Amino acid sequence: MPTPHLEAKPGDIAEIVLLPGDPLRAKYIADTFLQDVTQYNSVRNALGFTGTYKGLKISVQGTGMGMPSAMIYTEELVREYGAKVLIRIGSAGGMKEDVQIRDVVLGQAATTDASLHRNIFHNQVDYAPIADFGLLKTAYEVGEERGFPIKVGNILSSDRFYNDELDMKKLADYGVMAVEMEAAGIYSVAAKHKVKALTILTISDHILTGEETSSEERQTSFEDMMVVALETALQTEL
Numbered sequence: 001m002p003t004p005h006l007e008a009k010p011g012d013i014a015e016i017v018l019l020p021g022d023p024l025r026a027k028y029i030a031d032t033f034l035q036d037v038t039q040y041n042s043v044r045n046a047l048g049f050t051g052t053y054k055g056l057k058i059s060v061q062g063t064g065m066g067m068p069s070a071m072i073y074t075e076e077l078v079r080e081y082g083a084k085v086l087i088r089i090g091s092a093g094g095m096k097e098d099v100q101i102r103d104v105v106l107g108q109a110a111t112t113d114a115s116l117h118r119n120i121f122h123n124q125v126d127y128a129p130i131a132d133f134g135l136l137k138t139a140y141e142v143g144e145e146r147g148f149p150i151k152v153g154n155i156l157s158s159d160r161f162y163n164d165e166l167d168m169k170k171l172a173d174y175g176v177m178a179v180e181m182e183a184a185g186i187y188s189v190a191a192k193h194k195v196k197a198l199t200i201l202t203i204s205d206h207i208l209t210g211e212e213t214s215s216e217e218r219q220t221s222f223e224d225m226m227v228v229a230l231e232t233a234l235q236t237e238l
Helices: 023-033 067-081 116-120 133-145 168-173 183-193 215-220 223-234
Strands: 016-020 035-041 048-053 056-061 085-094 104-112 150-157 176-180 196-206
Touching (some): 016 023, 016 067, 023 035, 023 056, 023 223, 048 223, 056 223, 067 085, 067 183, 085 223, 104 133, 104 176, 104 223, 150 183, 168 176, 176 196, 196 223
Parallel strands (some): 016 056, 016 085, 085 196, 104 150, 150 176
Antiparallel strands (some): 035 048, 085 176, 104 196
């Protein structure tokens, strides 16, 4: 049944869903990599598409920016449409010296400054949301086999884009590799519903060096990350 945010009918959405924040990146992936594509969603311009990749039915759903928006779409995809594998793909800011522009980073775990886990667990614990190990292992092997610049580690899901108060250097000293805004929320929804999730990021800018890519490059040129996501989906057991 349609939800307040998704107008898809039962069966329109695949069990494996790629989750770019940018809806135009969703369209780019559908146009570039998928066959027999249908668009199932345009509500709020959060574009959603389903097609096939090497014979595998797969969907791509734009989630918007930030954990609240991403958690709306992942909750509805899992609860209402039966999604079983959630693979976030997106851009991130590099935080460590050994992470370079256009590197692909796999989010093994997602630190966050948001209060969502304190709310979920009634201030009892600081829950640590993590990726599904099977997806993580497969994605790393896919990237290595293709010679992509791929790294694995902890990432930061920031609750604010402009955050002068957060000590990024200390986080980097503790091993946090990159900053984005959705993974911790997506991992938490996946854990709640006992489904698989992974975050695959491309470094679009660097906090230490000031290097950056253009908005157009972020939308269309990060194809290593897209290939890793699609090939990982292809090798995933449901």
